[in-house]
Amino acid sequence: MTRFDFIILGAGAFGLATAAELRLSGHRVAVVAPKGGAASAVAAGMIAPAFETAIDGLSVEQANILKAGRILWADFATRTGVHLQHMPAEWRGEGADRLAIALERNEFEYSYMPDHQWIVTEEDAKLDPAAALEVLSEGVERIDALARSVAFKDGVWTVDYGTGTASAPQMVISTGAAAAIEGMPETVKNLIGKIVPIRGQIGITHERFSDHVIRGPGAYIAPVNAGPYEGGSVVGATMEEGVRELATDAALCERMMNAAWALLGHEPVEIEMEWRAGIRGASPDGMPMAGPVGDGLHVALAPRRNGWLLAPLVAGQVVAGIEGLTLPEPALDPLRFNPSH
Numbered sequence: 001m002t003r004f005d006f007i008i009l010g011a012g013a014f015g016l017a018t019a020a021e022l023r024l025s026g027h028r029v030a031v032v033a034p035k036g037g038a039a040s041a042v043a044a045g046m047i048a049p050a051f052e053t054a055i056d057g058l059s060v061e062q063a064n065i066l067k068a069g070r071i072l073w074a075d076f077a078t079r080t081g082v083h084l085q086h087m088p089a090e091w092r093g094e095g096a097d098r099l100a101i102a103l104e105r106n107e108f109e110y111s112y113m114p115d116h117q118w119i120v121t122e123e124d125a126k127l128d129p130a131a132a133l134e135v136l137s138e139g140v141e142r143i144d145a146l147a148r149s150v151a152f153k154d155g156v157w158t159v160d161y162g163t164g165t166a167s168a169p170q171m172v173i174s175t176g177a178a179a180a181i182e183g184m185p186e187t188v189k190n191l192i193g194k195i196v197p198i199r200g201q202i203g204i205t206h207e208r209f210s211d212h213v214i215r216g217p218g219a220y221i222a223p224v225n226a227g228p229y230e231g232g233s234v235v236g237a238t239m240e241e242g243v244r245e246l247a248t249d250a251a252l253c254e255r256m257m258n259a260a261w262a263l264l265g266h267e268p269v270e271i272e273m274e275w276r277a278g279i280r281g282a283s284p285d286g287m288p289m290a291g292p293v294g295d296g297l298h299v300a301l302a303p304r305r306n307g308w309l310l311a312p313l314v315a316g317q318v319v320a321g322i323e324g325l326t327l328p329e330p331a332l333d334p335l336r337f338n339p340s341h
């Protein structure tokens with residue numbers, strides 16, 4: 001058995017952002033997760049409080065949490081080395097009126113040309129998810145395995161991952177949309193049981209469509225600036241509630257690609273595209289569950305669409321819980337879903 005200060009289950013944006021914070025504070029951190037399978041790795045990487053607030057019709061309170069997440073990114077990127085890319089984001093086409101009203105109500109800065117159904121904002125940013133996950137993994141011990149069970153005894157959590165065990169007095173659960181693991185307390189099983197999976201399909205290509213984010217009815221387009229598709233683009237993304245299947249659906253992908261061509265004002269042409277799918281986990285109110293749940297156990301789960309945007313904020317909230325401080329965002333307290341809370 002190997003002993004750590006913290007064990008984190010899950011190597012997506014939430015798990016690795018939390019691991020990075022703890023590692024930067026000098027702790028010995030183990031991250032247990034199988035290789036691949038994180039929704040975070042297939043995401044577009046938009047850090048988009050403005051358009052996400054407007055598109056999803058969020059409340060002012062929720063918009064403020066997204067804004068807080070965006071503000072934290074600047075410092076988090078500097079401290080961890082994640083490359084945060086500043087670029088404008090556009091909306092083109094139908095729905096611009098409604099979005100402009102939402103942007104105005106939530107006090108985002110934007111320009112709007114009603115005659116052209118066109119909005120642009122400088123409030124949103126972007127990162128390259130695979131590169132960010134790699135940077136956030138630096139300095140943490142990775143155990144590339146699925147956690148099979150957990151157990152708590154004498155103030156210590158032990159994780160069994162099949163070929164070995166690891167233990168620590170505190171553990172963070174950031175397993176995305178996955179099911180609960182044997183040995184988790186009922187409180188955590190109940191919280192995980194409330195998470196709804198939402199499949200997102202996204203295409204990646206070597207073609208460069210734009211040097212900034214373009215969004216519109218039925219699709220968005222974002223540039224890829226790192227990794228094997230550097231210089232290319234992504235086209236996303238579906239929102240398929242209740243779907244856990246990772247195989248992609250050709251008809252839905254084609255519809256999305258046609259919407260992307262329409263956004264670009266281009267007739268559809270044949271291009272090489274790799275389609276991928278990821279499963280987002282969503283809480284009942286669409287906002288993450290982040291913080292302590294008792295006995296040295298903490299959760300960082302269920303952001304729905306904005307896991308990358310909210311990763312530094314969620315990591316900060318988990319660390320505050322670990323340190324016994326007041327949670328910076330009480331609205332994200334996981335125990336809000338606990339009937340006895």
Ligand SMILES: Cc1cc2nc3c(=O)[nH]c(=O)nc-3n(C[C@H](O)[C@H](O)[C@H](O)COP(=O)(O)OP(=O)(O)OC[C@H]3O[C@@H](n4cnc5c(N)ncnc54)[C@H](O)[C@@H]3O)c2cc1C
Nearest residue numbers: 010011012014039040044045046147176200278307308309
């Ligand atoms: C197509 C698509 C596009 C998106 N675009 C954006 C975007 O532009 N901006 C944005 O902010 N968000 C975006 N998102 C949402 C974002 O990706 C998610 O909200 C975020 O990735 C959730 O991170 P997570 O760490 O909670 O979960 P995940 O990234 O899914 O990570 C979960 C981790 O837990 C591991 N795990 C599961 N079970 C176990 C177990 N038993 N033991 C150990 N490990 C386990 C998994 O292997 C994985 O490593 C997008 C999502 C999709 C699908």
